[in-house]
Amino acid sequence: MPRIPHTPQSVLSPGANLPWHVHVHAYATLVLEGGYEEAGECGRWHVQAGDVLFHAPFSTHANQTAARGARLLNLTIPDSVRQSTCGKVDDMDLLVRLAERDPLEATAALMLNWQPARSKLLDAPDLLAQALSDPDAMGVQAWSRQQGVSRETAFRWFQSAYGVAPTRYRIEARARRTWRMIVEGTDDLADIAAWAGYADQAHMTRDIKAFTGRAPGAWRKRRPATFVQDLGRE
Numbered sequence: 260m261p262r263i264p265h266t267p268q269s270v271l272s273p274g275a276n277l278p279w280h281v282h283v284h285a286y287a288t289l290v291l292e293g294g295y296e297e298a299g300e301c302g303r304w305h306v307q308a309g310d311v312l313f314h315a316p317f318s319t320h321a322n323q324t325a326a327r328g329a330r331l332l333n334l335t336i337p338d339s340v341r342q343s344t345c346g347k348v349d350d351m352d353l354l355v356r357l358a359e360r361d362p363l364e365a366t367a368a369l370m371l372n373w374q375p376a377r378s379k380l381l382d383a384p385d386l387l388a389q390a391l392s393d394p395d396a397m398g399v400q401a402w403s404r405q406q407g408v409s410r411e412t413a414f415r416w417f418q419s420a421y422g423v424a425p426t427r428y429r430i431e432a433r434a435r436r437t438w439r440m441i442v443e444g445t446d447d448l449a450d451i452a453a454w455a456g457y458a459d460q461a462h463m464t465r466d467i468k469a470f471t472g473r474a475p476g477a478w479r480k481r482r483p484a485t486f487v488q489d490l491g492r493e
Contacts (some may be wrong), residue, residue: 267358271295279321279423281453283471285332285340287311287369291351293329297322298421300432301343302379302388306413309351311369315343317471321422332358333478334366341439347376384420387413390427394436395454399425434470437463441475448475 269294271277294307299320306312314320315345316338332355347353348369357365383406390402403413417425437455440446446454452463468474473481 263353267333267362269331270333271322271324271329273324275323275324275328276422279319279421281317281319281470283317285316285318285336285338286314287336288314289332289348289351289354289368289369290336291330291332293325293327295322295324295329299343300392300428300435302385303382303420304345304377306345306381308311309347309371311346311348313342313344313346315340317438318343319423319431319435323331334358334362334369336366336370345376345379346373346487348373379440380421383408383413384416387417387425387445388421388428391425394433396432398430399429406487430466431470434466438467438471438478439469441478448479451475 262448268291280462289311290306290308292308296305296456297312297320298302299314299318304310304312313336318469320343332351334354354365354369357368360492368458386406387399387402390397391399399413399417400410403410405414417423417428421428433455437451437457440455441450444451448463451461452460457463457466462474464474467478471478
């Protein structure tokens with residue numbers, strides 16, 4: 260999976276699409292002009308000027324840009340942020356000025372002053388995304404049967420909206436959730452694997468390494484001293 264770094268300011272060209280990708284570190288994207296749709300591990304949002312998208316570590320998402328394109332300001336935020344979400348800010352110009360002078364000051368101002376924004380989309384693909392993200396996630400077949408549609412239809416809906424297959428989305432959701440247990444907790448890795456629903460610890464190790472680039476044991480050795488904060492606005 261491509262790992263795309265973020266730069267302080269960026270432009271999404273009109274009609275451009277960014278395929279499903281991952282960002283290792285947490286960051287926030289403030290929409291300065293235009294708008295686009297982001298489909299990620301916590302759902303889909305249509306965002307426009309004044310909206311800000313917060314991305315937790317190992318956020319995965321795809322972007323579809325509207326015909327007018329978008330101009331963005333990207334800011335690094337603490338890796339202790341636990342969940343991706345969407346908010347809004349009232350003074351974009353202040354954050355742009357602060358970012359030009361001191362990005363850390365701009366981040367501090369953003370984290371203090373953002374407010375919850377628009378609700379995420381809740382179409383059929385988004386309801387499937389929620390189901391796939393649940394710790395006791397059902398398979399696509401079971402979800403499709405509940406909704407009265409075929410498995411093929413559900414796959415087509417999801418792939419079109421999110422740019423990734425629902426099976427991969429489910430695997431990544433479990434890997435991300437398990438990774439947090441590894442870096443935040445002290446439970447034995449074998450116990451974590453069992454709790455997370457893996458067949459065994461080796462299965463967990465393969466998924467975690469494929470998703471994050473490091474095995475669970477390596478994460479235990481380098482985990483931050485504190486990894487427990489969140490945005491506090493949900």
